[in-house]
Amino acid sequence: MKSSTGLVEIIGLTEKFTFNPKEGIDNPVMVITDDADFVSTPSPRLRILKREEGEFYGFHLRMERGRQGHVIRNVVPGGVAGRSGLQDGDRLLEVNNCYVDDVPHPEVARKIKLSGNQLCLLVLGGEEYEQAVSQGQDIRDLARATKGEGCKPPRLCHITRDPVSGLGINFTPVEGEKGRFSVSLVPGGAAEKAGVCKGDHLVWMNGATVSDLTHSALSRMMKKCGSHITILVVNSESEKNYMQLKMPILPTMAVPHNLPYRxxxxxxxxxxxxxxxxxxxxxxxxxxxxxxxxxxxxxxxxxxxxxxxxxxxxxxxxxxxxxxxxxxxxxxxxxxxxxxxxxxxxxxxxxxxxxxxxxxxxxxxDDEREEQSSTPASAAEQAPHKLMDGLCRHCSLQKGPFGFGFNLDCVPQSPGTFISQVALGGSGQTAGLRLGDVVVEVNGQNVEEKYLEDVIMLVKGGGHLLSLLVMDRTDYNKLKQTDTTTGDITDIKQEEENEEISSL
CATH class of the missing domain: 2.30.42.10 (PDZ domain)
Structure with missing residues (x-):
């Protein structure tokens, strides 16, 4: 029997039953008890966290050895996270409607820090997550199924007033629903050019949520906006889906359109x-x-x-x-x-x-010139890299019953990763890994400037086969000493009481 939540309820397990040999295994109560081994579908939970200015959310996000996913830890009882329903061991699947289970840990932490005082998280219980992974379930599909396909991201649009047609937008209250406004557009006007679409609903204007505003208050805001206005809009169908899920529509979820500064x-x-x-x-x-x-x-x-x-x-x-x-x-x-x-x-x-x-x-x-900004390397600059090629070792590993047979570690708070343990008889030892080896590449991607969490994600993302480029730690340190920059950062100078200057 399916309940309204989509989970299977097992009923009748407490009924008194006297065995009747004439009925045998066709007895209905016996059939029901066979379903006790049924494993329910993992059910992610949506959690909304709101904090006051200067208040902490009250939880830690960790990557842990021997566990997959981003792990919620140290949930403060009675804190923002605790009141929202976060639990120790939960795995974080989404931040502000953005799937993060396969995103490097530092980037996930960064997303949370940039969210301001309101945060929308999709999490899955630790045991459910590990069960889903062990059964080969697609975690992204689980997250998607929780919300459906109807939640299109909102758009943050900056509109510059046209000298003739103005802002090219008007707002009409949705009948019978306080604080909801649909938009009407001047075809080809400033709002349409800025990314606002026919049928959109207004969520936010110049930093203020409009859900508590009357139409007259909104009109007064429009008159004060001058020659520019920045609004958050979403299509009406998506808005309904967000409301059904009780999910806030936040500017941190938005796709930017026509923003004057980036x-x-x-x-x-x-x-x-x-x-x-x-x-x-x-x-x-x-x-x-x-x-x-x-x-x-x-x-x-x-x-x-x-x-x-x-x-x-x-x-x-x-x-x-x-x-x-x-x-x-x-x-x-x-x-x-x-x-x-x-x-x-x-x-x-x-x-x-x-x-x-x-x-x-x-x-x-993303600066378009980023890849072109590096000047061609001179022969002197290329020499250390040729030397590195001669000192590196390629190690090909296949995951065994106990994984790849090695552990990674790093210098705290610094990029760079090295082999901290090699299991006897494991795939790592067979491939030639040695204690202390510096990891230069993972599956062809250079990781010298990456942090430990990023390197672990790359290793996990390679499946059952892994290619490592490693170098003896002593050789690596010697090589880097000959390859240090000749440019120097001068000592900090105090030029005036309110200024500090460094040449870079």
Missing amino acids: ARKLHLVSGPEGYGFLLRQEKAPLGHTYHVLREVDRGSPAESSGMQDGELLLEVNRESVESLTHEEIVDKVRLSGKQVSLTTITPQGLEFYTKLGLSPLLFCE
Whole structure:
């Protein structure tokens, strides 16, 4: 018998039964008890977390040795996560309607941090998750089945007023439903060009949710918006599905359209004189302190990457610098070696997202010149890589009854992975892995600058066959010492009371 939740209920197990040899195995109660071994379909749970400003969500997200998936741990009793129904051992499947079970752990943690004060998580109990994996079930299909196919992502659209036709959009209250507004468009007008579609419903305007607004209040907001407006819209069918699931429609779920500012990722490869820019800590008129990129040298790696004087630094190697000191940021760049990834935005862009109450890192523009920013390597730069080819060993492994037969480890909080244990008689030992070997490539992909969690995900993603390129740790360290950058980061200088400067 199927219940309303789609799970099978086993009934009649407590009925008193006296064996009748005439009925034998056809007895109905005996048939029912045979179903006791039935395994129900795993059922993911949707959990909505809301916190106050400065409050923590109250849980940890971990990758654990011997367990698959992103594991929920240390749920604080009575905290935001605890009140929402998160449980110790749950596996995280989605963050804000985005499937993350196969996403590297640092990126999942980053998504959560960028979500602000409201978070929508889809989780599966630990035992259910492990059961599903052992039975070969597709975890993505489980997540998809929980919500159906109707939840299309909302769109975050920035509309610039046209001198003739204006914003090209009007809002009409949905009859009998407070706080719901459908949109009507001027064909070919500014709103339509910005990505708003016929039949859309309005969710959010200039950072304010409209569910509690009257039509007159919404009209007053429109009159005050000036020449620009940023709105969150969703098609009406998707909105119904979100409402049925009791899932909030958040800007963190949105696809951006026509946004005037986007954060940019810059990839720099150090030259003989370093990266060719100054990093300054400066105070803005209102007292906020920012890390500003200044004095970009002509022809330098910084200029080649597209860096512009006055941009604000948001991330180093995908890690936020918001809470870091100037010295800590310089150390991060120094530890990156010959190349570094920076995420930047203009001051105007930061102001735009701040007014909307959103993180500027939510919608990061992949810089089209990223791959072209590296200048061709000289013969001297290529030599260490040729030497590396001669010292590396290719190890091909096939997963056995106890896995691949080795463990990985890393230096805490640093990229780079090495073999920390090799099982006797295992596939790793047979393939030639040695204790302390540095992992250079996994299945043909270089992992020297990747963190342990990312490397583990690559190993898992390869299935039953695994190809590793490894190098003896002593040889690797010697090689890297000869391959260090000649560019230097100068000692931090205090030029003025409110400024710190480093040449990079």
